[in-house]
Amino acid sequence: xxxxxxxxxxxxxxxxxxxxxxxxxxxxxxEVARNPHQYAxxxxxxxxxxxxxREYDVYAEAGCCKWAYDHEDIKRTLRWLHEAQQGxxxx
Amino acid sequence: xxxxxxxNATTPVEPAVAKLAARFLEQDFGNPxxxxxxxxxxxxxxxxxxxxxxxxxxxxxxxxxxxxSGATEANNIAILGLAQAALNAGKRHVITTAIEHKAVLxxxxxxxxxxxxxxxxxxxxxxxxxxxxxxxxxxxxxxLVSTIQVNNETGVVQPLAEVAQVLAQHPAWWHVDAAQxxxxxxxxxxxxxxxLLSISGHKIYAPKGVGALIARKRNATLPxxxxxxxxGGQEQGLRPGTLPVPLxxxxxxxxxxxxxEQEQRRERCRAFRAQALAAxxxxxxxxxxxxxxCLPHVVNVSVPGISSDQAIHALKDVIAISSTSACTSHTxxxxxxxxxxxxxxxxxxxxxxxxxxxxxPAVDWERVIDILQQLRQA
Numbered sequence: 308x309x310x311x312x313x314x315x316x317x318x319x320x321x322x323x324x325x326x327x328x329x330x331x332x333x334x335x336x337x338e339v340a341r342n343p344h345q346y347a348x349x350x351x352x353x354x355x356x357x358x359x360x361r362e363y364d365v366y367a368e369a370g371c372c373k374w375a376y377d378h379e380d381i382k383r384t385l386r387w388l389h390e391a392q393q394g395x396x397x398x
Numbered sequence: 399x400x401x402x403x404x405x406n407a408t409t410p411v412e413p414a415v416a417k418l419a420a421r422f423l424e425q426d427f428g429n430p431x432x433x434x435x436x437x438x439x440x441x442x443x444x445x446x447x448x449x450x451x452x453x454x455x456x457x458x459x460x461x462x463x464x465x466x467s468g469a470t471e472a473n474n475i476a477i478l479g480l481a482q483a484a485l486n487a488g489k490r491h492v493i494t495t496a497i498e499h500k501a502v503l504x505x506x507x508x509x510x511x512x513x514x515x516x517x518x519x520x521x522x523x524x525x526x527x528x529x530x531x532x533x534x535x536x537x538x539x540x541x542l543v544s545t546i547q548v549n550n551e552t553g554v555v556q557p558l559a560e561v562a563q564v565l566a567q568h569p570a571w572w573h574v575d576a577a578q579x580x581x582x583x584x585x586x587x588x589x590x591x592x593x594l595l596s597i598s599g600h601k602i603y604a605p606k607g608v609g610a611l612i613a614r615k616r617n618a619t620l621p622x623x624x625x626x627x628x629x630g631g632q633e634q635g636l637r638p639g640t641l642p643v644p645l646x647x648x649x650x651x652x653x654x655x656x657x658x659e660q661e662q663r664r665e666r667c668r669a670f671r672a673q674a675l676a677a678x679x680x681x682x683x684x685x686x687x688x689x690x691x692c693l694p695h696v697v698n699v700s701v702p703g704i705s706s707d708q709a710i711h712a713l714k715d716v717i718a719i720s721s722t723s724a725c726t727s728h729t730x731x732x733x734x735x736x737x738x739x740x741x742x743x744x745x746x747x748x749x750x751x752x753x754x755x756x757x758x759p760a761v762d763w764e765r766v767i768d769i770l771q772q773l774r775q776a
Contacts, residue, residue, distance in 0.1 A: 351418065354654075355447045362450070380443070387440060 309343050311350065315357045316340035322363050332378050335385050336360060345392075352388040359384055400718045401761050406550055406578060406696050406753035407720060411648070412603035412655060419605055419648035430641050431632065441643045448650025452610055455581060455653050456595060457588040462620070464611045464633045465646055469577035470501040472596035472611035475626055475636060476573040477505040477544060481512055483622035484541035491537050493570075494544040495519045495527040495556075496738035502544055502575050503734075514541075521738045525554035525687030533564045540570045547586060548579035551722055551735045551751055552687030553696030555583055562591040571621055577601055577609075581656030582663075582693060590614065593621050599645065603755070604652035608645035611636075663756040667694040670754050677763035681770055686736055686749060696753040698736075700745040703774045709750055712773050716765050720751050 319336045322328035328336075336356060339346055346353055364375035402410070411419075422444065428437030430445045449460040466472045477492075484490065492514050494506050510516045517535050519527045532543065543565065548555050558574065565572055573594040576587055580597040587595060595612040599605055613620050613636075623636055630638035656663075671694050683699035701709060706721035713719065722733040736746040 355443060358447055358450050383439065384443065387436075 311353055311357065312340050312343040312346075315353060315360065318357055318360045322360055326363060328360065328363050329378070332381055336381065339385070339388065346388065349388055349391045352384060352391060356381065356384050356388065400714060400716050401759055403717045403719045403752045403754050403758070403761070405755045405758070406553070406601070406751060408600045408606065409603045409755055410757055411605055412652060412757075414655065415604055415648045415651045418651050419644040422644035422647050426643075428643070430643060431630075441641075444643060444647050444650075445641055448646045448653075451650040452597070452653045453612070455584065455587070455657055456576075456612055457590075458595075458612050458614055461634075462613050462615060464613060464636050465641060465649075466609045466611055466637055467607055468600070468609035469499075469575065469596040469598035470609075471637075472598075472609050473499075473501045473544075473573075473575055474505050475611050475623060476594040476596060476613075477502065477542065478508060478626060479623035479636070480542055480571055480621065481509060481514070482624050484514070485512075487541065489539045489541035491515050491517065491540045492542045492544075493517045493519065493532065493535050493540060495521060495546065497521045497525065497527065497549050497552075497735045498544065498546050499550055499575060499577065501577075502546065506544070521735075523740050524691065525549060525552045525735075525739055526556055526691060529557050529560035529564050532561060536564070536568055536570070540568070542571045542573065544573040544575065546578075547574050547576040548583060548693055549687070549735060550578045551733055552698045552739075553578075553692045553753070554687040555579065555586070555691050555693060558586045558589060558592070562589045565591055579693070581653060582660075582695070584657070584660060599649040599652060602649075602652045602656050603757075604649040605645050608642060608649045610649070659756075664694055666756040667754065670758060671695070671697065673761070673763060674752060674754075677767055680767055681774075684745065686739065686741065686745075695755055696751065698749060698751045700741070700748045701750060701770060701774075702745070702748060704770060705747055706749055708773055709748075709770060712769050713766060716769065717752070717761060721749055722751065 316337060319333050319340060323333040359376035359381050362375050426440055428441035430438060430442035432438035433442045449463045452463050453460045490513060492509055494502055496518050506516050519531050521527050545561055546556055547558060571593045572591060574592050575596050577596060577598040578601055580587060581602040593614050597610050599608040625636050627638055632638050632641060674697060678699055681701055683701050686698040686700060710719060710721060732743060732746050736749055
């Protein structure tokens with residue numbers, strides 16, 4: 308489990324420092340990555356978040372086919388993750 | 399209940415997979431084709447997540463994964479879906495092997511009825527086809543080559559690396575039926591020369607009813623597949639129909655676990671195998687397929703003097719086993735795979751397939767051997 312959160316932190320820093328993940332989006336993802344105990348029950352969402360951060364592309368919606376993830380996807384997954392902390396809703 | 403030793407027919411569902419699939423049955427039941435509210439959006443995100451999990455196992459891109467109802471449908475789309483493009487290109491020669499599953503052999507028969515010249519490569523006593531024979535069979539008008547990765551009856555891994563070399567300079571499409579090896583024998587399927595891969599959920603601890611065709615792009619273009627069904631644009635138009643999200647999510651989770659836990663699973667299967675082979679050796683069984691090429695979770699043996707039916711019936715309270723492929727075991731026809739390997743009908747009719755997994759509990763081998771010895775003496 309902790310490995311998952313470690314990977315999320317590494318991927319987020321990588322995409323923020325060397326990619327195009329903006330600070331305003333990296334910060335809430337890092338908050339998740341650095342609090343594994345708080346989000347331990349939401350492993351599925353965290354895995355989804357990790358995949359989206361790894362495949363983040365600021366122009367994901369620009370082409371004819373959407374195969375990467377943009378800021379809207381990550382924002383939405385963060386929202387589902389936080390909702391899951393509060394009860395059985397989307398995730 | 400007897401111990402289940404028929405994991406090549408179907409595996410139990412991994413508990414973590416079942417839990418996740420249940421959640422998408424009961425709670426997150428949205429339709430991914432309706433991303434106009436959170437239910438649909440979450441379903442779509444889950445499907446795309448599963449697609450990426452599966453792609454990762456075979457070093458493919460997520461957009462190369464096309465969900466199907468299983469490997470049989472994937473095989474049919476791969477083989478029959480290329481027919482029109484082959485005909486358009488004036489290519490009517492197709493090649494497969496004698497040790498394929500019926501889900502490949504029968505679509506090839508259908509190609510034959512469409513006017514294709516079907517060439518079937520033989521297999522050796524070791525349970526493998528020979529890449530040299532493929533090289534000799536290739537022609538300029540060969541449109542498609544379809545080879546199994548791991549035989550379902552013997553567990554023998556086929557020489558795909560050598561096939562990749564043979565096909566390196568030939569433009570034929572290469573399809574691999576990976577139903578038994580996906581998530582178990584990982585490296586072979588990452589070979590970029592493979593154009594099309596069929597996989598199945600219920601062979602890797604996911605539910606039945608889901609699989610995928612992985613269609614690798616050449617020069618950024620998918621193979622020229624035509625759909626076999628019509629009525630919706632799902633899966634890039636190749637497989638229309640509402641996506642079964644709980645099954646797809648289960649397949650994705652199973653793929654993730656297959657990657658993460660491969661070594662531990664193999665180790666458990668190897669340990670089980672050592673016990674099984676040691677016990678069976680006391681019966682002077684004949685192993686069908688070369689041990690050196692077998693995956694660790696399956697063994698096919700002939701027990702001279704005892705028919706398969708007798709053995710399966712006598713052992714039914716101790717272990718649940720089969721004699722052949724699950725898809726043909728109800729027909730009581732002799733195994734075409736063992737026949738292709740040159741087994742006599744007598745040995746083929748005394749064959750047993752035992753297949754297990756990391757979830758299989760210990761077997762009382764003493765009891766198994768006692769029962770078979772008594773049967774032989776009777």
